[in-house]
Amino acid sequence: MNHAYDVSHLLAGLMLVASFALLYQDRIFAVLNIFAAQAILLAMAVGWEAWTQQRPHLFITAALALCLKGIVIPVALHKMIVRLGVHRDVEQVVGVGKTLLLGLALTSLSLMLVLKITAAAESFTREGLALALAIILLGMLMMITRRNAVTQIVGFMSLENGLILAATGARGMPLVVEVSVAFSVLIALFVFAVFVFRIRERFDSVDVEALENVRGDTK
Amino acid sequence: MTGVDFSAAPQLAGLLAAILLYGVAAGFAAIFHRRRGALATVYPVCIAAAAMAAVADLAELIADTSTGFRLPLGLPIIGLYVRLDALSAFFGLIVNVGVLTAAIYGVGLDRNRDLTARVEPFFPAFAVAMNLVLLAGDAFGFLFSWELMSLTSWVLVVSRHKDADSRHAGHVYLVMAAIGTASLLFAFGGLAGAAGNYAFDAIRAAPPGPIVSGLVLAGTIFGAGSKAGIAPLHAWLPLAHPAAPSHVSALMSGVMTKVAIYGLIRIVFDLLGTPVWWWALPFLLLGAVTAVLGLLYAVLDGDLKRVLAYSTVENIGIIFVGLGLALAFKASGLAAAAAVAMAATLLHCLNHSWFKSLLFLGAGAVLHATGRRDFGGLGGLIHRMPVTAALWLVGAMSISALPPFNGFVSEWLLFQAVLAGPAFPEPVLRFMSPAVGAMLALAAALAAACFVRAFGIVYLGRPRSSAAAEAHETARPQQVAMALLAGLCLLGGLFGGVTVSAIQPLLQMLAGAPLPAAGTGPTPFSLIAFDAARSIYDAPTIALFLLISGTLTALLVHRISSRRTRLGPAWDCGFPEPSPLTQYSASSFSQPLRRVYGTTLFGASEIIDMPQPGDSRPARLTVRLQDYLWELLYAAPAAAVIGLSERLNTLQFLTIRRYLMLVFSALIVLLLIAAVWF
Numbered sequence: 001m002n003h004a005y006d007v008s009h010l011l012a013g014l015m016l017v018a019s020f021a022l023l024y025q026d027r028i029f030a031v032l033n034i035f036a037a038q039a040i041l042l043a044m045a046v047g048w049e050a051w052t053q054q055r056p057h058l059f060i061t062a063a064l065a066l067c068l069k070g071i072v073i074p075v076a077l078h079k080m081i082v083r084l085g086v087h088r089d090v091e092q093v094v095g096v097g098k099t100l101l102l103g104l105a106l107t108s109l110s111l112m113l114v115l116k117i118t119a120a121a122e123s124f125t126r127e128g129l130a131l132a133l134a135i136i137l138l139g140m141l142m143m144i145t146r147r148n149a150v151t152q153i154v155g156f157m158s159l160e161n162g163l164i165l166a167a168t169g170a171r172g173m174p175l176v177v178e179v180s181v182a183f184s185v186l187i188a189l190f191v192f193a194v195f196v197f198r199i200r201e202r203f204d205s206v207d208v209e210a211l212e213n214v215r216g217d218t219k
Numbered sequence: 220m221t222g223v224d225f226s227a228a229p230q231l232a233g234l235l236a237a238i239l240l241y242g243v244a245a246g247f248a249a250i251f252h253r254r255r256g257a258l259a260t261v262y263p264v265c266i267a268a269a270a271m272a273a274v275a276d277l278a279e280l281i282a283d284t285s286t287g288f289r290l291p292l293g294l295p296i297i298g299l300y301v302r303l304d305a306l307s308a309f310f311g312l313i314v315n316v317g318v319l320t321a322a323i324y325g326v327g328l329d330r331n332r333d334l335t336a337r338v339e340p341f342f343p344a345f346a347v348a349m350n351l352v353l354l355a356g357d358a359f360g361f362l363f364s365w366e367l368m369s370l371t372s373w374v375l376v377v378s379r380h381k382d383a384d385s386r387h388a389g390h391v392y393l394v395m396a397a398i399g400t401a402s403l404l405f406a407f408g409g410l411a412g413a414a415g416n417y418a419f420d421a422i423r424a425a426p427p428g429p430i431v432s433g434l435v436l437a438g439t440i441f442g443a444g445s446k447a448g449i450a451p452l453h454a455w456l457p458l459a460h461p462a463a464p465s466h467v468s469a470l471m472s473g474v475m476t477k478v479a480i481y482g483l484i485r486i487v488f489d490l491l492g493t494p495v496w497w498w499a500l501p502f503l504l505l506g507a508v509t510a511v512l513g514l515l516y517a518v519l520d521g522d523l524k525r526v527l528a529y530s531t532v533e534n535i536g537i538i539f540v541g542l543g544l545a546l547a548f549k550a551s552g553l554a555a556a557a558a559v560a561m562a563a564t565l566l567h568c569l570n571h572s573w574f575k576s577l578l579f580l581g582a583g584a585v586l587h588a589t590g591r592r593d594f595g596g597l598g599g600l601i602h603r604m605p606v607t608a609a610l611w612l613v614g615a616m617s618i619s620a621l622p623p624f625n626g627f628v629s630e631w632l633l634f635q636a637v638l639a640g641p642a643f644p645e646p647v648l649r650f651m652s653p654a655v656g657a658m659l660a661l662a663a664a665l666a667a668a669c670f671v672r673a674f675g676i677v678y679l680g681r682p683r684s685s686a687a688a689e690a691h692e693t694a695r696p697q698q699v700a701m702a703l704l705a706g707l708c709l710l711g712g713l714f715g716g717v718t719v720s721a722i723q724p725l726l727q728m729l730a731g732a733p734l735p736a737a738g739t740g741p742t743p744f745s746l747i748a749f750d751a752a753r754s755i756y757d758a759p760t761i762a763l764f765l766l767i768s769g770t771l772t773a774l775l776v777h778r779i780s781s782r783r784t785r786l787g788p789a790w791d792c793g794f795p796e797p798s799p800l801t802q803y804s805a806s807s808f809s810q811p812l813r814r815v816y817g818t819t820l821f822g823a824s825e826i827i828d829m830p831q832p833g834d835s836r837p838a839r840l841t842v843r844l845q846d847y848l849w850e851l852l853y854a855a856p857a858a859a860v861i862g863l864s865e866r867l868n869t870l871q872f873l874t875i876r877r878y879l880m881l882v883f884s885a886l887i888v889l890l891l892i893a894a895v896w897f
Contacts, residue, residue, distance in 0.1 A: 112894050113894040116894060117897050137887075140883045140886070143879055
């Protein structure tokens with residue numbers, strides 16, 4: 001069974017690499033491609049879990065991840081960008097170098113934390129959990145270091161990938177929860193999309209800084 | 220209420236019935252607050268309930284049967300316990316006698332002038348809350364009734380809410396009450412410990428460790444001390460007590476502060492386990508400072524009811540010193556001395572509730588008759604309100620600790636305890652007890668000065684305003700209420716020995732021993748602190764001596780001098796001047812004290828505006844006082860809180876990305892803490 005762990009660690013590690021790539025990448029279509037790749041990796045990781053742990057319902061999760069996040073969401077975002085004619089490059093608030101350094105710090109923090117806290121648990125859960133936490137933190141980092149609404153959506157979805165990875169590592173997550181999480185992500189996509197279209201309609205830009213000028217009666 | 224056998228506990232049953240009756244009166248007054256005829260029944264019902272409760276408390280105090288049960292109410296796991304023991308009964312007696320006299324006073328209130336519809340529903344509710352605090356057998360019930368007590372009394376304080384001063388007083392009171400209760404909440408949390416059993420019986424069985432005990436002590440002194448009025452947490456008393464209607468002022472000042480002392484005694488002497496000697500230090504220090512400071516405030520103030528509130532602060536200081544001495548003696552294994560100090564404390568609680576209620580009711584009568592409570596507008600009332608004046612004089616003599624009245628009994632016992640100070644094994648306490656004694660002596664002298672001033676300015680001399688000149692004697696029920704209290708002051712003074720015998724079981728419970736030599740004196744009424752040879756106070760004998768010598772002196776004076784009564788102009792250094800403003804005034808009386816103490820403590824400064832010869836404008840003397848405590852401990856933190864919240868206000872106007880960043884950094888900080896901590 002040892003190689004089962006190796007493979008799942010490999011897949012989770014690749015997802016983390018994808019998260020770093022998301023942080024590094026400054027062209028919007030490339031961001032979408034990497035996100036799709038991360039979702040496919042997630043589907044493979046979940047599928048591998050389902051296979052090795054004989055938990056067939058995890059296949060449904062894997063299929064959901066593959067279809068929704070690997071295909072539907074990237075394609076939808078892609079079409080949205082084309083239709084809106086958004087700038088194709090991502091404006092960053094913090095420089096790439098600094099962002100990557102921060103990402104490294106967050107990864108080491110999550111490794112330190114999880115490995116230390118779960119010293120008594122079995123090994124896959126520990127390392128898988130550490131990697132998943134790192135992916136979550138990097139997703140959040142992406143959300144706050146980008147000004148473009150589309151990349152904020154991608155950051156959020158990537159964060160959610162980390163959550164699902166962590167959840168499949170933890171034994172006994174009911175299918176209902178996973179399905180509802182998947183659908184809530186889809187709904188979140190719709191909300192974001194409508195939101196982005198409205199922003200675009202009003203301001204000719206999807207830069208969230210533009211929103212600051214319309215907060216009505218404040219200051 | 221399953222499993223409660225009330226026939227075995229008639230006192231508890233009586234008390235609960237009385238509380239129910241108070242509650243009925245409160246609800247009735249709330250429902251029919253528009254109908255005067257209905258409101259008129261509230262105070263008589265309160266009198267009945269208070270009498271019933273007082274009898275039940277007295278019976279429990281004598282019988283000393285500790286009873287309690289669990290009510291099927293309250294929070295699911297914690298439950299709600301009711302408990303009646305001698306300590307609760309002793310303070311219950313204070314509460315219900317206070318309510319009784321205040322309600323008798325309330326019967327005589329002028330229904331057209333005194334805003335009763337806003338007072339009457341809350342007066343019985345206030346009584347309910349105070350009784351419930353005493354009956355609570357667990358932390359939840361205690362804190363709940365404590366808050367109820369704060370809120371009902373707050374409503375009474377702001378009953379004249381159109382007056383900006385009343386609103387300010389209510390605001391300060393509410394803030395202090397909230398902080399105090401929060402502090403008590405932490406204290407009870409510490410007492411319950413990790414197991415979280417909030418019933419008093421469970422806490423008593425497993426007292427906390429030394430560090431937690433210290434924290435609980437600090438929280439209790441802060442929480443209960445702020446309610447009682449210990450300096451520097453006293454600032455709300457002189458604002459809130461005078462703002463309430465006078466019979467409520469009497470309750471708040473005379474009775475509610477004692478309920479706070481009850482909370483302190485319950486926690487520190489009953490629940491907190493074996494005392495350690497240093498627990499006494501905060502009590503002694505705060506008490507001594509409070510006693511002197513409270514009276515300095517009182518002696519410099521020019522408002523009758525505020526002077527009384529400041530004097531309450533002083534008396535709380537005395538009670539704190541008594542508690543501190545009792546704790547120190549108990550911790551040092553000197554049980555007899557601890558019993559003396561504890562007896563002094565308890566008696567002073569009882570006595571102060573009587574004479575302070577009396578003085579506030581008298582102040583209320585003066586306020587009602589003249590519409591004024593500033594010394595500058597009063598004077599000469601002894602001719603217009605002779606009954607009030609005589610009764611108020613009894614109160615003033617009692618509070619100044621003059622024999623044969625009751626104030627002397629408790630202060631004499633307290634000084635006996637101070638004199639036992641050299642027996643302390645701890646050098647700190649050995650040095651501290653005489654210092655504290657000196658402060659107490661200073662406070663006693665200042666108290667006498669304060670009440671000579673108050674009585675002299677209000678009742679003697681010539682009226683300083685037309686309102687005072689046209690004053691009328693107060694109504695009969697109010698006279699009865701004051702006479703009742705004055706009688707108690709005298710009886711308490713004469714029969715202090717009997718009172719002490721009645722609280723012997725209580726002393727055994729709190730101090731670890733009863734008074735050693737009680738009841739062994741030459742007469743059944745003599746009060747003996749340690750032994751008959753060196754510390755004995757035989758009040759009836761001394762009263763008899765005072766009576767005989769006073770009568771003889773009066774007879775002699777009349778025999779030697781002319782018997783004819785002549786009416787002449789008031790003597791003012793030989794130049795009869797018609798204006799009453801030429802009289803000695805309240806601020807003239809306090810000027811020497813102000814110059815001695817006020818210059819450093821209150822930053823007192825006098826500005827003299829003397830016109831040049833030929834200039835016809837009057838000369839002026841302006842006195843400026845600063846309340847450093849208020850500025851430092853109240854105004855400054857309030858300004859800091861407001862400044863900080865204004866600065867934090869910008870957090871409401873951040874960008875989306877910044878909000879996300881805040882959430883993210885909070886998460887990272889928590890994760891870092893988790894990574895370092897675990």
